[in-house]
Amino acid sequence: MTLDLPPAEHPAAKRPDLDSSAGNGMHLPAPVLVAKDLRVTYPNGFTALESFTLDVRPGEVVALLGHSGSGKSTFMKAATGMAPASATQLTIDGQDVIGASGADMRRLRSKVGYVFQHFNLVPQLSALTNVLTGGLHDAGPANALGFFPRRQRERALELLDRVGLADKARQRADSLSGGQQQRVAIARALMQEPRIILADEPVASLDPRLAGSVLRLMRRIAREDGIPVVVSLHVVDLAVRYADRFIALEAGQVRHTGSVEALTPDMVTDIYGQESEDDEEH
Ligand SMILES: Nc1ncnc2c1ncn2[C@@H]1O[C@H](COP(=O)(O)OP(=O)(O)O)[C@@H](O)[C@H]1O
Ligand SMILES: [Mg+2]
Incomplete structure (x- = not known):
């Protein structure tokens, strides 16, 4: 599938909502990934993700932001049944993740292309x-x-x-x-x-120039093939430059979400704090 629209005009890029149930009447392609009220509680009783709602449509790039330990990898794992999840809905390409096993789980995982920080070649x-x-x-x-x-x-x-x-x-x-x-x-x-790419800190080990080229490549794949990308990033600037939307986590809760154009300095401070400024005080 090829999406002919230039990036800025992709319909999904301008959506104010993140919830497929909003029924905004626009003719958007069906979401590839739907997570509604997703919750992950690990066997030790720790809840790493709560009330997480996100839908991801063909062609878009969604950045997952948040401190280390905020739940980004937990979401990526839950999306393919690798973390203990409950949800009102959790589907990929219309297929239920929760409860899937055997051949269903293999089919589901074959629809998800994973990209990792350390490449895993x-x-x-x-x-x-x-x-x-x-x-x-x-x-x-x-x-x-x-x-x-x-x-x-x-x-x-x-x-x-x-x-x-x-x-x-x-x-x-x-x-x-x-x-x-x-x-x-x-x-x-x-x-x-794959129907979707989940990239967990794919550029965290790369210098900034290479980081940009890898993210540009992923965005091109999203646009040209319609394969959406969910990418966790540490650097907000990269999200602003290469993603359409962002979802910012703090301690397993969604703290902010929206189009990257709407990401304000206050939100960034709220998400990542003022560590660099604090350092300069010494
Ligand atoms: N298997 C596990 N059992 C218990 N707690 C876990 C497990 N995996 C991750 N956690 C905890 O869940 C939280 C979120 O972790 P993670 O999703 O890896 O965060 P991030 O990817 O944003 O750095 C952290 O507090 C982490 O210690
Ligand atoms: Mg992680």
């Missing part, structure tokens, strides 16, 4: 083979032995080309720079033809 394998492993959810016996059909290899090469790494296909993952490794990880996520 297999270091000794080539960039190409790392991308090919993204397609393993529909693996046949040949895949398991490390043989991939020509069709899959061609697609993996196309994806490496798309992320700007066609010339690095044969290079070992651990010989690539951090930014290049994250691009391989994005290509790997695309290999599984």
Whole structure:
């Protein structure tokens, strides 16, 4: 699917609401992810996320903001059944997450492309083979032995080309720079033809210039393929530059949410405090 609208005019980008139940009458594509009143209480009794409501539609980039420990990774895990969740609704591509198991859970997880802070590539394998492993959810016996059909290899090469790494296909993952490794990880996520990408602090280990290029790539994928991205970020500036909307967590609660244009300095202070100013007082 290709969305022809320029980024600023994407209908979902201007939505004031985050709740699919609002029924605002606009002709928006159906949300890919719906979380309504999501709550996660870990087995030790700690509630890491509460009253969390968010819907994510094709083409948009939603930034998840908040201090370390505020519940960002918990949301990402809950979305694929990897944290103990309850909710009025939690669906991906219309499929219930809560209660899913076996083949249903595998199908659900195949719809979600994960991108992690530390890339999680297999270091000794080539960039190409790392991308090919993204397609393993529909693996046949040949895949398991490390043989991939020509069709899959061609697609993996196309994806490496798309992320700007066609010339690095044969290079070992651990010989690539951090930014290049994250691009391989994005290509790997695309290999599984996901309906949504969840990126958990994908640029936290990268210098600012590379961070920008990785986020620009994810936004392009959202726009061109309609695959929405939920991305947790530490730097508000990056959210303003590359996301459409934000949702800011504090201690498991949604503190602020809206379009990134509406993010005010007061909100930023409220979300992240004034640590840098405090430091300057000494
Ligand atoms: N398996 C777990 N059991 C108990 N508490 C957890 C578990 N995983 C995370 N937490 C707690 O939940 C809170 C949110 O964690 P997390 O979602 O990882 O935050 P973030 O990604 O925003 O840094 C933290 O206080 C963390 O210690
Ligand atoms: Mg985290």
